[in-house]
Amino acid sequence: MPGGRHTSRMQHEAFANTEDFGGADVAVTPHRPSRPGQDAPYLNYALGKAYDEMFEADGTPRAPYAALDSRVSTLPLEELNRRQQACEQSFLHQGITFTVYSDNQATERIIPTDLLPRIVTAAEWNRIERGLTQRILALNLFLRDIYSDGRVLKDGVVPRAMIYGSKYYRREMRGLPVPHGAYVNICGSDLIRNEKGEFVVLEDNLRVPSGVSYMLANRDVARRAFPGVFRSMNVRPIEQYPLELLATLRSLAPFHDDVSIAILTPGVFNSAYFEHAFLARQMGVELVEGRDLLVNDNVVYTRTTSGLKRIDVIYRRIDDDFIDPLIFREDSALGVPGLFNAYRAGNVMIANALGTGVADDKAVYAYVPRLIRYYLSEEPLMDNVETFLCREEKSLQHVLGNLDKLVVKAVGESGGYGMLIGPHASQAEREEFGRKIKSDPDNYIAQPTIQLSTAPTFVGNGVEARHVDLRPFILHGSETKIVPGALTRVALKRGSLVVNSSQGGGSKDTWVLGQ
């Protein structure tokens, strides 16, 4: 134990010992660009079919990665390891952990973080920003439409049954106006980069997206791991996110100056609890659980030591189903009885609005490009992953004829259930699945197998290519704001395409460069 104590003290200070404080060493040291597979630490760096963020197909480093390469390739492996450990130690001490239960033992693990930043150029970001802004506008117009006139359904752009049959459609929201028509106030879209190097949208997360605290925590450690490189690269700041979020929440409740805002969390056992507490501290708002709130005469109060205090805006991190046991799931102990009626009465604003999930299911996703054209009369600035709707005859024939190349997903399912990964399935499995699709085509969509781009990731004995995605965070109240940064999720297992933290995924900092 005495030894352990000193080790941890040293790790705590590790960042301070050998920091490359200036940008000078990076800028003036002449450096031959590294080649993947030939130079340390990239000896096991394999370029595959996927687009690689750092290296061109011929193995030369892309220009934005030159400074990082010249730093990383001149540091001894032990030093990279030490910096990686310092990152992990910092996460552990901050309590950025989740709990794993096995053998009746609860162990705390950190969400793995990789110290090498992923770089997005100004031009790339510009496209992403415009594409996502367009998308969130269209999705909000769509939500307003289906919860009021249903014009898009009458015009036959989206099948009526698909919306009214969705388990995320909240009848209770019909005819209820929301401030600025903004149903989705906080969105975290998952983008991926295809083989051609284009960013495309894989998923819109319109319910309670999480991860923004990891974006900020990753910045904190990556900046300390490579201060010189960071300084030399004109990386755009993201620290204003909590401020922008606060402004977005405030804009929902214009009724008086002294708006009282609370974040509603399921509690300390939720895997995103760190984020809830983090945002509450950064914004200076109350963090509340369902049991802290009560509704009287359609007004929401928190119970304080001095008595009851009114709440005007709730940033809820609880799913629709659990938010009010009187209206939704009655077995929910996390929610607040009467909250929905207070919401309907206009006495409290809730972000995101209820019922937004109907717009991010897999079938509606396929319609988003059409929704953009329908509501905005514009062409989509950012593509979807190509998606075949089996409910459309032409697509159905294509899907049935190409089952060996496609991933087929059941619309209402998530988490890998009801899914066929064509290239990995047996002939018998494909035939079986083909019959299921034919018997209920409305329930299935298909996409080509997607190669996520790869980015350099430190793996202990060197730097290797790992698949990544990109989750930027979009804020939408009286206006739309996207902080120039994102959570880059990494599939840490070699070759794996699964970036979810529940399945061995980690994350890394994302450096969006200024002009």
Next chain:
Amino acid sequence: MLSRVADSLYWMSRYIERAEHTARVMAVKLESMIEQTPQDAAASWSRVIEALTGELTLDATQDAFLTTRKLAFDRENGAALITSLSMARDNARQVREALSNEVWENLNRLYLRLAPVTMDSIWVHTPARLFREALEDMHALEGVTYSTLSHGEGWYFLELGKHIERAQLLGRLLDVHFRGPRDGSQNMPKYFDWLVLLKFCTAFEPYTKLYTASIRPQKIAEFLLFDPEFPHSVRFSVDRVTDALARVAPGAPPARRAAVERLAGRLKASVDFGQIDDLMSGGIAGFLADITRQCEKIHETLYASYITYGAETVL
């Protein structure tokens, strides 16, 4: 301040105080036992166990290794050092937004450092060292709590938790030394034990400054009960509790505030005007029991007034 947050801050602070008390008692005990005969050391362990856990044990069965394990690292033992720290951390995690990064990270690091420690790893060298190091960390934690948190309502709930706990811990420690053994043995504390009692309370040097090095039980009791300036005296803690109560829940209805403050005033009067001569003539156990009861009553009323009150009473 949210009632739930006040509740967690209060308990976090109580558990930290309990952990610190346990760590100090363990450090002093392990350092001092080498100077005692095995019988005296065992009798002293027996008092320590009773003071820390409330359990009565037979002197003869006390083994330093097993006792240290039980009091420090046995997670089944609700009073063990590691249990208290774990509870303090759990409470802190629930009010992360009400604490500074420094407070959380100090507490978290301390817990993560102690959690994997095994008896075998500390027993080979100087076992007391671990507890001394833990104490240093707790003092650092106390320092950042003082210097990085606003001294507002939340901070006063921390003060309430700390001092209500401290007054009770001190009361129990005094009780087992002054009451005499319950197991019928003749192991009354000896000169060395009184010295150790002062050290349990970080009180040795402050005591000698006031009373010189002449160690007399009566003076020790007077010092640890009634000294207004020493931070580990019952009176000092009661003063802090009274001060803190005036600063929490500023907007609460007057009747509710009065209910708590009246009780605190009564407790303050007991220690302000307590006379050691009266107590030494036989009443010390009763006096200590009364202090403990009053602390419990304050705790209950504090909760009823500010934390668990029925919402219908204020609508």
